[in-house]
Amino acid sequence: MTTDPRNPVRQRTGWFKSSFSPSQGGCVEVLFETSAVLVRDTKDHGEGPVLTVDIAAWPGFLAEVIGTAPAGSNHALRIEHQTDGGVRLRANDGTALAYTVVEWTAFTRGAEAGQFTLQPAA
Template sequence: MSFTSPATARGWFKSSFSTASGDCVEVRFDGDVVLVRDTKDRGDGPVITLDAVRWDDFLRRLLVGSVDAESALAVLPEPNGGTILRARHDGTALRYTRGEWEMFMRGVRAGEFTHSAAVA
C-alpha cells in the first residue's frame, strides 16, 4: 500500500508512525526541492536541501539497502544505534536516534516521503 502525503499543502511533515514525543525526521517539499531537518533542533538546526529527483533516488536506494557513493545522502550508523544522515554535496549532517530513524524508515516503506507521489 502506498501513502500519498499532502505535504505540498502543509509544509514540514514527519512519518505517520512517529511517536507523540515529536522527535523525528522532518521533510518539506518546496516545488522541486526537498528539505530535511531534525525536530529536536526546533527549527534552529541544520537543514539538508536537495532536488526532488535525487531525493526520490535516495529513497529507492534506501529501500533496497544500496545507499552508496552514488547516492545524494550518506547513511552512517552510530555506535549507540542512531543514524547520521549526511549530504554528500556540502557535508551537512543530521543525527537521529534509533527510534527516530526506525519511524522514518517505516514511513519510507509506506511511501510517505516520496516526492513524486506527493506532487502527482
C-alpha cells in the same frame, strides 16, 4: 547542499514527519518544494540545519533508506549508520543531522509505507 539555519526556510509551513514517529521526541521532518526536498530534525526546534535534496535525487535516497538500493548508492545524502543503531545524514558539504534508532526507524517505516514518496503534479 544545506540551508543556513538563519534562513527563513525553517519557518515555512508544510513540514511533516512519519505517522510512525512518536508524539514526543525528535524525528525526521520533510518539506517538499518545487525543485527540492528539505530535511530537518525536530529536536532542533526549527533552529538547526536544513539539508536540501534535489527533487530528482529524492527517489534514489528513499530507495537506499528502505533497502531496495545498495548502501552508498544515492548521491544526495550519505547515510551513516552508527554503532548505537542511530543514523547520521550527511550532505556533500559535511553538514549533518543525527537521528536516534527510534527516530530513524519511524522514518524508515514511513518511507516503506510510501509516506515520503513524491506525487506527480496533477
